[in-house]
Structure formats: C-alpha cells, structure tokens
Amino acid sequence: MLEARDISVTLGRKQVLHGAGLSAQPGAMTVIVGPNGSGKTTLLRAITGDLACRGTVTLNRQDMRALPPHALAERRAVLPQASVLAFPFTVHEVVRLGLTGRIALRPDAAQLPGRALERVGLEGYGARFFQELSGGEQARAQLARVLLQVWEPVQDGIPRWLFLDEPVAALDIGHQLQVMHLARRFARAGGGVVAVMHDLNLTAMFADRVVLMLDGRVLAQGAVREVLSDQNLSRAYGCRLRVSSPPAQGATYILPQAAEMA
Amino acid sequence: MVALPWGRSAGHGATGDRSDRARVTILALVVFVMLAAIASLGTGAAGVSLGDVLAKWISGEELSVRERVVLFDIRLPRLLTGMLVGASLAVSGAVMQGLFRNPLADPGIVGVGAGAGLAAVLAIVLGAFLPPAILAVAGMHLVPFAAFFGGWVTTLILYRVSTRAGRTSVATMLLAGIALGALSGALTGILVYIADDQQLRDLTFWGLGSLAGASWAKLAAAAPIMVLALLAAPMLARALNGLALGEGAAAHLGVAVQRMKNLAILTVAAATGAAVAVSGGIGFIGIVVPHLLRLVMGPDHRFLLPAAALLGAGLLLLADIISRLIIAPAELPIGIVTAVLGGPVFLWILLRRRGIVDM
Numbered sequence: 001m002l003e004a005r006d007i008s009v010t011l012g013r014k015q016v017l018h019g020a021g022l023s024a025q026p027g028a029m030t031v032i033v034g035p036n037g038s039g040k041t042t043l044l045r046a047i048t049g050d051l052a053c054r055g056t057v058t059l060n061r062q063d064m065r066a067l068p069p070h071a072l073a074e075r076r077a078v079l080p081q082a083s084v085l086a087f088p089f090t091v092h093e094v095v096r097l098g099l100t101g102r103i104a105l106r107p108d109a110a111q112l113p114g115r116a117l118e119r120v121g122l123e124g125y126g127a128r129f130f131q132e133l134s135g136g137e138q139a140r141a142q143l144a145r146v147l148l149q150v151w152e153p154v155q156d157g158i159p160r161w162l163f164l165d166e167p168v169a170a171l172d173i174g175h176q177l178q179v180m181h182l183a184r185r186f187a188r189a190g191g192g193v194v195a196v197m198h199d200l201n202l203t204a205m206f207a208d209r210v211v212l213m214l215d216g217r218v219l220a221q222g223a224v225r226e227v228l229s230d231q232n233l234s235r236a237y238g239c240r241l242r243v244s245s246p247p248a249q250g251a252t253y254i255l256p257q258a259a260e261m262a
Numbered sequence: 263m264v265a266l267p268w269g270r271s272a273g274h275g276a277t278g279d280r281s282d283r284a285r286v287t288i289l290a291l292v293v294f295v296m297l298a299a300i301a302s303l304g305t306g307a308a309g310v311s312l313g314d315v316l317a318k319w320i321s322g323e324e325l326s327v328r329e330r331v332v333l334f335d336i337r338l339p340r341l342l343t344g345m346l347v348g349a350s351l352a353v354s355g356a357v358m359q360g361l362f363r364n365p366l367a368d369p370g371i372v373g374v375g376a377g378a379g380l381a382a383v384l385a386i387v388l389g390a391f392l393p394p395a396i397l398a399v400a401g402m403h404l405v406p407f408a409a410f411f412g413g414w415v416t417t418l419i420l421y422r423v424s425t426r427a428g429r430t431s432v433a434t435m436l437l438a439g440i441a442l443g444a445l446s447g448a449l450t451g452i453l454v455y456i457a458d459d460q461q462l463r464d465l466t467f468w469g470l471g472s473l474a475g476a477s478w479a480k481l482a483a484a485a486p487i488m489v490l491a492l493l494a495a496p497m498l499a500r501a502l503n504g505l506a507l508g509e510g511a512a513a514h515l516g517v518a519v520q521r522m523k524n525l526a527i528l529t530v531a532a533a534t535g536a537a538v539a540v541s542g543g544i545g546f547i548g549i550v551v552p553h554l555l556r557l558v559m560g561p562d563h564r565f566l567l568p569a570a571a572l573l574g575a576g577l578l579l580l581a582d583i584i585s586r587l588i589i590a591p592a593e594l595p596i597g598i599v600t601a602v603l604g605g606p607v608f609l610w611i612l613l614r615r616r617g618i619v620d621m
Contacts, residue, residue: 050510073516086363086506087561092278097503100516114277126278149515 001025002064002161002192007046007055009039016042017053018216024209026159026192029184031203033196034213035237040196041081041165043213047194048078048163059161074101076161077149079142081169085130091117091141092126098148102155112151116144121178135170143167143179153191162186164195168202180206204228204252212236224252234259284565287558291572295345298579302341305583306332335478342485343476344582345575347541350488350533352574353495355548356555356566357533358417360502361526362425362435365556365611368549369534372439374416375545376446378531378538381412386464387453406484410535416442417527471542471597473582484536491533492571498526499563506561544597546604547574553611 002024009017017039024030032040046053049065049072057064059075067075077098085094095113103109117123120140125133130141143164150160164183168176176199184206187193197203203210203224210227212219214236220227233241233254240259245252304312310332318325325333351369358367358374369375385408419442424435450465457465501522504512513519537544551574555566581599588594 048514050513069513069518070516073514076514078511078514080508080511083508083511086360087365087556089506089561090278090280093280093560093562094507096279097507097515100500110279113279128278 002047002057002059002194004043004047004057005055007043007053007057009042009046009051009053011042011051016216017046019055020213020216020218021055022047022194022211022218022221024192024194026154026161027187027190028208029187029193029195029206030209030211031195031197031207032211032213033198033200033203034219038213038236039216040213042216044163044165044194044196048076050078070101073149074155074160075158076163077146078163079146079165079167081165082135082139083142089130090126091122091128091130091133094130094141095126095145095148098145100149103148103151112148113144116148116151117141119147119182120144121175136172136175139167139170140175140179143182147182147186150186150191153186153189159190159192161192161194164193166196166198169198176202200228200233200254204254228252228254280560281562281565284559284562284569287555288565288569288572291569291576295572295576295579298576298583299341299345302344302579302583303333303337305586306337310337339478339481340473340476340582341579343481343540344473344578346481346485346488346492347473347537347544348547348574348576348578349492349571350537350574351544351547351578352551352570353492353567354530354533354537356552356563356570357495357498357502357526358530358548359552360498360505360563361421361523361530363505363508364435365553366549367435368546369413369417369530370543370545370548372420372435373442373446374413374420374439374530374534375538375543376443377416378409378413378535379543380446380450381415381535382406382409382539383450383453383465384408384412387457387461390461403483406487406536406539409539410487410532413535413538414528414531416446417531421523421527471544471600472595473541473585474593474595476540480540484540487532487536491529491536494525494529495533495567495571496564498522498529499567502526502563542595542597544578544600546600546608547578549611550604550607551577554607 003021004023005021006019007017007021008015008019020039020043022030022032022043032043034040042051045051046055047057047064064072092113095116098116099109099112103112106112114123114126117126120143122137122140122144125137125141130138133141146162150162153160162183167183168179171179180202183193183195187208207224209222210224211221212227212232219236220232228243230242233243239256241254241256242259243252243254244258300312310329315325315329315333355368358369359365361367382405385405389404420435420438423438454462454465501512501517501519504515504517505519505522507515509519552566552570555569555573559565559569578596578600581603582596585594585596585599
C-alpha cells in the first residue's frame with residue numbers, strides 16, 4: 001500500500017502543495033484529477049521523488065525516499081509527461097533502457113522490448129528513430145519502456161507500481177483507450193497504478209479510486225461515484241458540471257451540455 | 263531532427279537492435295588499432311624498418327644498439343603514449359557529451375583542455391619554487407596531477423554555470439568554455455613572462471600538442487591516471503544511457519544520478535588532464551570520434567565507450583604517422599594534423615546538425 005501524507009511543496013517562492021495526501025492500493029487504479037494548476041503533477045512528482053517535499057511517502061510502511069535508486073527502480077516505474085531524447089536512439093534502444101535490474105537476466109530478455117512495443121501498438125516501429133516519431137507515438141514508446149521496467153506486476157509476491165503522468169494527453173481516442181486498458185490490466189494483475197489525468201470521462205471509466213485536487217489540496221478522494229459528484233466537480237473546476245449515468249450500464253460520464261440543460 | 267545517412271530503418275535490421283552491428287564495429291576497430299600500431303612502430307626518421315627487425319628476430323640475430331634504442335626507447339613509448347592519449351581524448355569526449363546530453367560537448371572545445379593546460383604550466387613554472395622535499399616526492403607526477411586537478415576544476419565550473427535543473431544550455435556551455443579558455447590562455451601568458459629558458463621550451467610544447475616528447479618516464483607518470491579513467495568509463499555506460507532520457511528518467515531507471523555525475527566529471531578530468539599533461543593540446547579527437555561512431559552503431563554507451571577508446575587510439579596513431587612523414591625528417595606537431603583533419607569534420611557535423619542544436 002502506498003501512502004503519501006502531508007505533502008507540501010514550495011516551488012520558488014510559491015507554495016504549490018499544502019499538505020496534500022493520498023493512499024493507493026495495489027490491484028487498483030488510482031487517478032489524480034483536478035483543474036490546471038491544482039497540483040496534480042506536482043503531487044505525483046513529489047511521490048516519485050522528482051521534487052523535494054515535506055511530508056512522508058511510504059510504500060508498505062517503508063519510507064520510499066530512503067530506498068536507494070536501484071531498489072526503487074525494481075519497485076516502480078515512472079512515465080514522465082514528455083521527454084527530449086539527447087541522442088539518435090532507435091525506438092528499440094529506447095525501450096531496451098527499461099531492461100534494468102532482475103528482468104535483464106531473464107533468458108527471454110532480448111525479446112521483451114519487442115513484446116513491450118506490441119503491447120502499446122507499436123510493433124514494427126523498433127527500427128525507427130525515436131526522434132522521428134510523432135508526439136503520440138513517442139509517448140507510447142516511452143510507455144513501452146516503462147512497462148518493461150515493471151514487466152511483472154507482482155515480483156516475488158511484492159506488487160510493483162506504475163506512476164503515469166498524463167499518459168493519454170497526446171493520444172487519439174483509440175490509443176487513449178488502449179493505454180487505459182493496459183494500465184487497468186497491470187492493476188488487475190496485482191500491480192499498483194497511480195495516474196494523473198485530465199479526461200474526466202476516461203477517469204470515470206477506468207479509475208477504481210479518484211483523488212480530486214484543488215489549489216494544492218485534496219478536495220476529496222475515494223470511489224468514483226463518491227468523488228466525482230456534481231458538487232465536487234463544479235467546485236473544483238469553477239463551472240457548472242453535472243454527472244450522468246447512461247441507464248443501460250450505470251457508468252458515470254460528464255457532459256458540460258447536461259449542466260447547461262438542467 | 264537529425265538527418266541520417268541511411269533511410270528510416272535500413273542498415274540496422276527490422277528490430278532496431280544495433281548491438282550486433284556495434285560488436286562487429288568493435289572487432290574491426292581492434293584490427294584497425296593493431297594495424298595502426300604496427301605501422302607506427304615501422305615509421306620514423308631513423309629509417310629502422312620493422313621488416314629487418316622481424317627478420318633478425320626470427321633468425322635469432324642480435325639487434326643493433328641503434329635499432330634497439332629507436333624501437334624500444336623512442337617508438338614504443340611514443341606508440342603507447344599515442345594510444346592512451348587518443349583513447350583518453352575520445353572517451354572523455356563521449357562521456358562529456360553524455361553528461362551534458364549534448365553531442366557538441368568536448369573537453370577541448372569547452373575549455374577543459376585549456377584549464378588542464380594552465381594547471382600543468384603552473385606546475386612547471388611554479389613547481390621550481392616548491393620545497394625540494396615535496397618536489398622529490400611529487401617528482402614526475404606533479405604535472406599530470408596538476409593537469410588532472412585543473413581539468414576537474416574547469417569541468418565543475420562549466421557544469422555549474424551551464425546546467426540549470428538538469429538541462430544544459432549549449433550556448434551557455436560554449437560561451438563559458440570560451441571565457442574559461444581565454445582566462446586560462448591569459449594566465450598561461452603571464453606565466454610565460456616569469457618562466458626561465460628551459461621552462462619556456464617546455465611551455466611552447468603545450469600550445470602545439472605533440473607526441474615527440476614521449477618517454478617511458480612521462481608515460482609512467484601519466485599512464486596510471488589515463489588507464490584508471492579508461493577503466494572507470496564503462497561503468498558509466500548504463501547511467502549515461504539513462505541520462506539521455508533526462509535526469510528524472512535516469513533516476514527512475516535506478517541510476518544514482520548525482521554520484522554518477524561526480525564520477526563522470528572525475529573521469530573526464532582525469533582522462534583529459536593526463537592526456538594534456540603528456541601531449542599538450544590535441545584537438546577534435548573528442549568530438550569527431552564519438553560522432554562518427556554514433557552514426558555507425560548508435561549512441562548506446564555500452565558499445566560507444568569502448569569503440570571510442572579504440573577509434574581514438576587508432577586515429578591518433580594515424581595522425582602521428584602523418585605528422586612524422588609529411589615533412590620528414592622533421593616532424594609536424596600532431597595537434598596541427600588533428601586540427602587540419604578534424605576541423606572540417608567538425609564544421610560538417612555543425613552543418614548537418616544545424617537547427618537541432620537548441621541554443
């Protein structure tokens with residue numbers, strides 16, 4: 001179980017997180033949502049150790065920041081929002097960078113980069129140069145690298161974690177669904193997923209648990225139906241929003257039109 | 263975008279895995295270095311031919327004193343010095359480019375060589391004022407260690423100045439390099455005024471870059487530093503690969519980023535400093551060699567670093583042979599040869615990369 005408590009972050013002179021916290025379970029997908037500037041990405045970056053912060057982050061009651069980098073790399077992988085590659089690596093070579101730690105010792109390690117590319121729908125792209133891919137393709141290639149790093153969602157009985165910062169921001173709707181299914185599959189197989197998302201509908205479809213943020217604080221967290229309420233969303237996003245359910249399936253969706261009509 | 267010499271995927275199979283191609287390249291480079299070494303041993307003003315020596319050796323005949331001196335006291339230390347210096351310059355270039363995440367970073371271009379040279383000159387000129395006891399202990403090691411220290415300080419300053427939040431600004435790096443280079447040059451100029459005749463002769467040699475002064479004694483002083491740096495470099499390979507994705511991503515892949523950066527800076531300083539200490543300023547090896555290799559086998563540092571060591575060693579031997587032949591029986595400083603050959607290649611790299619070097 002992942003627990004972040006009282007996380008405060010100051011960037012420059014501005015305090016951007018005021019004692020935010022979240023808890024996430026392995027086997028479930030936890031999604032952080034909130035308006036622009038609410039501190040979603042900052043919270044994720046504080047948890048992954050990219051940003052210095054006050055507060056505690058524990059994984060199974062173990063201080064996450066006390067673990068050395070190589071041990072941490074065995075436990076979790078992190079997908080950044082976008083990255084600039086310094087040298088002309090092929091896609092295969094970028095994905096292969098995820099072969100770290102014990103997985104590199106597997107007998108089938110040489111085949112794994114190709115299989116990771118298949119999972120994100122980039123089979124046959126291995127020989128292309130990463131820098132020549134479109135933004136969405138680059139995002140998926142990076143996801144393949146990250147998936148490879150934690151290829152088995154549970155290793156020696158210990159669940160591993162995926163931290164995804166806006167994994168679908170650059171993708172078309174088909175690939176958005178594909179990536180969300182991948183993340184869900186990772187969680188269903190026993191791993192933990194924590195993702196920052198913009199899209200409330202995809203969040204409603206795929207999240208097991210939602211953390212709603214506003215102004216550097218957590219406004220609400222819990223099950224989708226509890227957190228994504230008319231009241232919470234309207235307050236967080238500063239506009240009238242109305243949550244609806246298609247009667248056939250009972251799933252939750254959010255349409256700005258619905259609020260206007262009411 | 264990088265314009266690539268071959269098409270999108272042609273040339274490295276359908277998988278994009280270039281490790282086999284890298285292994286073949288490294289094997290070919292081993293052969294190249296051996297051939298260059300044999301050619302280097304057989305070349306020189308003294309007219310001692312390797313064939314004669316070999317024939318004598320096979321027939322069990324004694325070598326003449328002249329042959330023995332030329333081969334074992336002049337050409338062999340020069341050969342080993344050339345190989346170590348070439349390997350050190352190429353590897354420090356590759357490590358620095360990986361560290362700065364920029365293919366234009368090179369110890370020679372950004373002033374690290376100048377800083378190491380200044381420290382070496384300081385050691386030569388001011389070393390005379392040291393207490394004899396210290397001088398006796400430091401001995402031959404004083405100059406290489408001073409150069410190493412100078413290179414280390416320069417690299418640290420350069421990194422501090424040009425890197426903010428893990429991103430290196432090329433413009434800042436190059437400009438800071440110009441400033442550091444000018445500063446080192448000016449200070450070296452001042453030292454020239456207080457140097458005596460013998461020291462002046464030693465100093466002139468720094469500016470040009472030459473292997474002519476190679477001797478067993480100098481080699482013994484600088485070789486351990488270069489060998490250590492060359493052995494340390496491959497340990498950085500995985501970390502430098504991770505760093506290509508950015509510092510954050512490298513850390514998430516399990517790289518101890520800060521420790522790795524310190525080790526990389528030390529390696530660059532040691533390799534550049536010791537190379538400068540024995541051979542003065544030899545330019546362009548550190549930028550041209552890694553660049554050519556990246557074109558052929560890709561940027562994976564696990565292969566790039568050993569290949570750079572080999573190609574650097576071989577190319578410097580070739581340049582040394584040219585420097586000995588072109589105006590024989592006199593010889594050209596090797597720094598001139600590498601500048602004449604490397605300068606245009608460097609310009610070609612800049613032309614091809616125009617537009618993607620983000621200033």
